[in-house]
Amino acid sequence: MNTKPAPDLVVQNLSVHYGEQVALKDVTLQIEGGQILALIGPSGCGKSTFLRVLNRLVDRSAEAHCTGEVFLGDTRVLDPKTDVVALRRAVGMVFQQPSAFPFSVFDNVAYGPRLQGVRSASRLRSLVESSLKQAALWDEVRGKLRRPAASLSGGQQQRLCIARALAVSPEVLLLDEPTAALDPLSTAKIEELILALRGDYTFVLVTHNLQQAARVSDVTAFFRQGRLIEIAPTRDMFTAPKCEETEEFLTGRYE
């Protein structure tokens, strides 16, 4: 499916300001390609901002200002000369609220390829089918591809969004609390899916669900008030955190 190897993610001294407000301060971390990085921490700690830097969606707010270096493979993400459109094709994103477009299931998945100029109906069909299969949604929607995406359940819509992201053959997938709006069964399906895709893509997963981070990720990073407090292999982090703050957060004694 995806022939390009998943790129390493290297972040050096990343700081993000919104006007006067500091959202991220001096974050440095590194993960290998194909790994799953989970970001945990209290609300407003900068997790989502971190995610939105990686595909430069942070550019949408005029007041945001980023300093530092972010590398995805060889791409310098924050370089003003970087082609944002190409970057975003390489870096797929799935949001907290399923953001299916008000089109049919087929047109949702075909949206990205069509943007890239794919016109051939057979090519689109095979792309849609393979993406839906990858996202473990094919069996539920085959024969219903012309139905509006809104007719799917919340969990199905979220997998549709993952399929939509996969259809442009990204190398990195950013997941911003992908299961926060879903029931446990749908959550389990999404987690299974992430584990099935592990290795093919570099994942960055923001989650408020600590068990999810523990179940799914290879590396966990704990953020608080815009700072990276601790980053460690997930097993180490959850069994023996080094920082007291992390331990307080993980055990629910935080604040």
Next chain:
Amino acid sequence: MRGIGWHRAALAGSLLVGIMFLGIIADLVWQSLGVLSWHFLWSPPSEMGRGGIGPEVRNTLVMVGAASLISLPLGLAGAVFRVEYSGAPLFVKVFDRVRFTFLSLPTIVVGLLVYQWVIVGLGWPLSIRSGIVALVVMNWPFVVNVGIEALEGVPDTCREGSLALGATRSQTLRRIVFPTALPALVAGLGAATARLLGESAALIFTAGMNVAVHWSWGMPGETLAVHLWYLRTESLAPYANAEAAGTGVVLLAVVALVLYLTQKIAHWLKPRDYSRKSA
């Protein structure tokens, strides 16, 4: 249980208003029965005998149609700029202040401004095209408003979802934002157009109060609403009362038709959820 009394009072009030409204319409229709006919709809008005409102119907459709068509792209451009492209919060604040001022400006003052610019300034005659200019200036802020509300009704997750797939801002606008906003846009434009149909004061001194024998953009042309005003104030025609009622009925019918059609189209444009139907 205390809520029940208020509930009944509200219900009774609504019923009363509904009955009164129907009563007004029934009264209008009753009064106009003597004149309503194809002849009334097609022929020119007459001060002597049985006239009609043919030219007024045509002028209304032409002027409101042209004004809507012209103000549509102008208004949409403003709305798109305000919602999709303006970054600075200060700009948005100033833009909205100006927008609300224009929205609440009495139309007769707008007519006065247009009179000053177009008729005194440019030396245009009291004419259909001057009237169209007045209607465009009046309608523009409303279309901007309708556009802004429709565009803001598009969830931001749709925009971000599209951008995150590598779409440019203009691709997102054309392929996601516009199709999603279209139903609300059509319904809102219908309401704006219906409002233009009833405009009279500003048109009296920009488009005039009579109808030319030969239709032309540069000739005066009164609309249905202006004709109604004329019949009720200055006309000496023998059937002025019935004709005024008839004009009112026709105007109401046109308004109702515009609203009905735009609502229908808006509904038809909405993405349908088949799952509920098949259940």
